[in-house]
Amino acid sequence: MSIGQFAYAMNSNRFMACAPLNKQTFALAGVPFDGAVTNRPGARFGPQEVRRASLMFCDGIHPVFDVSPIDHLGDAGDMRLPNASGLAEVRSQIQSQALALMTAHHCVFIGGDHSVTLPLLRAARQGVSEPLALVHFDAHCDTWTQHFDEPSGHGTWTYEAIQEGLVSAEHTVQIGLRSSGDRAARQYVQDQGGLIYAARQLRGLDGDGLSGVIDNVLARIGQRPCYLTLDIDVLDPAFAPGTGTPEPGGLSTSQVLTVLEGLIPLNMVAMDCCEVAPAYDHAELTSNAAATLIWTYLSGQASKSIHPVAASGGRLRG
Numbered sequence: 001m002s003i004g005q006f007a008y009a010m011n012s013n014r015f016m017a018c019a020p021l022n023k024q025t026f027a028l029a030g031v032p033f034d035g036a037v038t039n040r041p042g043a044r045f046g047p048q049e050v051r052r053a054s055l056m057f058c059d060g061i062h063p064v065f066d067v068s069p070i071d072h073l074g075d076a077g078d079m080r081l082p083n084a085s086g087l088a089e090v091r092s093q094i095q096s097q098a099l100a101l102m103t104a105h106h107c108v109f110i111g112g113d114h115s116v117t118l119p120l121l122r123a124a125r126q127g128v129s130e131p132l133a134l135v136h137f138d139a140h141c142d143t144w145t146q147h148f149d150e151p152s153g154h155g156t157w158t159y160e161a162i163q164e165g166l167v168s169a170e171h172t173v174q175i176g177l178r179s180s181g182d183r184a185a186r187q188y189v190q191d192q193g194g195l196i197y198a199a200r201q202l203r204g205l206d207g208d209g210l211s212g213v214i215d216n217v218l219a220r221i222g223q224r225p226c227y228l229t230l231d232i233d234v235l236d237p238a239f240a241p242g243t244g245t246p247e248p249g250g251l252s253t254s255q256v257l258t259v260l261e262g263l264i265p266l267n268m269v270a271m272d273c274c275e276v277a278p279a280y281d282h283a284e285l286t287s288n289a290a291a292t293l294i295w296t297y298l299s300g301q302a303s304k305s306i307h308p309v310a311a312s313g314g315r316l317r318g
């Protein structure tokens, strides 16, 4: 890449300074909605900050997967959402716009608060014949059955996704949980037959120390179509302060990267990264972490496309 190209890339408003979306394998879209938060708002500004932080990867070859996804990635921009129309209408719009993208591309979405994952899962479920597997990185269980007396919000979507049959509870894995909450909510996924690795269980584990966790998740989910959602607050606030509901005692960036790299063999159909709220960030730590995690996911998926022996799907079928 020449100096001129690099200067151009640093002024791009697309992820990694990739091309606009056309017929690329991978599509990225922002979901700039934060109307369902319980604490601090601001995640609607996440997509643009994460894109900006991603620009340093514009000519980068991933050190593990030995590829760059840039030539296979198109940025669709942000979804156009009726932010003042209520959660149900916003979710309806997200679902239809996501479905249009998912039928033609392997998608990565940038939230937005975590309430956007429910319509993204509804769209993903339309492309598969059985409930999806779910890998859910988060400080919070998001299995509350109500949301401060409202029926739905950014802390209920996992419960709703299981109830709706979007995801299979037995193939749901939650990683990094540590927030307060009643036992029924905190343990809901486990009580339904799923797997939880609370942040407390992962203390002091990194590198090879996490291989048992990775192996268990790979064995449990197998090649079932899998959706990956990553709430940036899974990271300790030391690594990601720019989020609406920070919870001390979280995972390090290297712990999450280790697990994420290890889970690339799963049959991923889509990913989202939510809850980056730039107004509370310092030194762009949070947007940088989110961009790195998304880049890692995309590089892993691209390596499977480029090396078909390892490929196990990706695009939605049917």
Ligand SMILES: [Mn+2]
Pocket (backbone or CB within 6 Å): 138, 139, 140, 231, 233, 234, 245, 275
């Ligand atoms: Mn959370």
